Amino acid sequence: MERKEMLDKLKGKLTEKRYIHSIGVEYTAACLAMRYRADIQKARLAGLLHDCAKCLPTDEKLKKCEKLGLPINKSERLNPDLLHGKLGAYFARNKYNVTDTEILDAICYHTTGRPEMTLMDKIIFVADYIEPNRKMIRDLTEIREEAFVDIDKAIIHILKNTLEYLGDKTDIIDEMTEKTYIYYMNAAKQ
Numbered sequence: 001m002e003r004k005e006m007l008d009k010l011k012g013k014l015t016e017k018r019y020i021h022s023i024g025v026e027y028t029a030a031c032l033a034m035r036y037r038a039d040i041q042k043a044r045l046a047g048l049l050h051d052c053a054k055c056l057p058t059d060e061k062l063k064k065c066e067k068l069g070l071p072i073n074k075s076e077r078l079n080p081d082l083l084h085g086k087l088g089a090y091f092a093r094n095k096y097n098v099t100d101t102e103i104l105d106a107i108c109y110h111t112t113g114r115p116e117m118t119l120m121d122k123i124i125f126v127a128d129y130i131e132p133n134r135k136m137i138r139d140l141t142e143i144r145e146e147a148f149v150d151i152d153k154a155i156i157h158i159l160k161n162t163l164e165y166l167g168d169k170t171d172i173i174d175e176m177t178e179k180t181y182i183y184y185m186n187a188a189k190q
């Protein structure tokens with residue numbers, strides 16, 4: 001599918017704000033791919049589509065995943081918005097005709113990360129957080145710089161801040177978010 005067709009489709013599925021964010025992630029992912037010598041076109045595609053399922057109503061995310069037989073864990077059941085990565089990967093494959101596993105995985109894991117992320121996973125995880133349209137949050141200036149110096153350091157910084165923020169806000173922390181943080185903290189010590 002051509003980019004133009006994807007943009008038209010996305011525009012119908014996303015709010016204006018989310019659409020602008022998606023294009024921001026597309027180009028930020030491309031920049032990170034240049035820096036780390038990943039496939040620039042793949043990074044763009046993953047970035048553009050990463051939130052394609054984000055704007056479905058919360059209960060529809062759950063219903064759709066159930067209907068499709070996608071696995072749903074405890075925290076996803078309590079907070080079905082967490083499913084937008086998994087469901088986004090499904091939509092990317094089935095509605096946007098993306099077949100590349102690297103792209104689909106990067107979309108799937110973009111919210112929580114995962115231990116042993118691929119370079120593409122890392123690029124999308126970080127691009128999502130630092131893209132230029134994001135509202136300023138704590139340490140964002142520093143994390144943007146780290147992203148282009150040491151991407152693993154940026155990942156740890158992002159997860160630390162997300163877990164701290166969620167700790168104040170909710171008790172639903174996805175085990176994958178925690179596992180990813182522990183994995184990269186330990187990896188940094190080696």
Ligand code: DGI
Pocket residue numbers: 021051054075079082110111112128162166170172173174175177178
């Ligand atoms: O979809 P975006 O807003 O662009 O970014 P995202 O996919 O990273 O989602 C961000 C939201 O997800 C943010 O409100 C924090 C939340 N989040 C990330 N990890 C967890 C989580 N929420 C819960 N409840 N548990 C998590 O482990």
Ligand code: FE
Pocket residue numbers: 050051054084110111
């Ligand atoms: Fe997202």
Ligand code: FE
Pocket residue numbers: 021025050051128
């Ligand atoms: Fe996003």
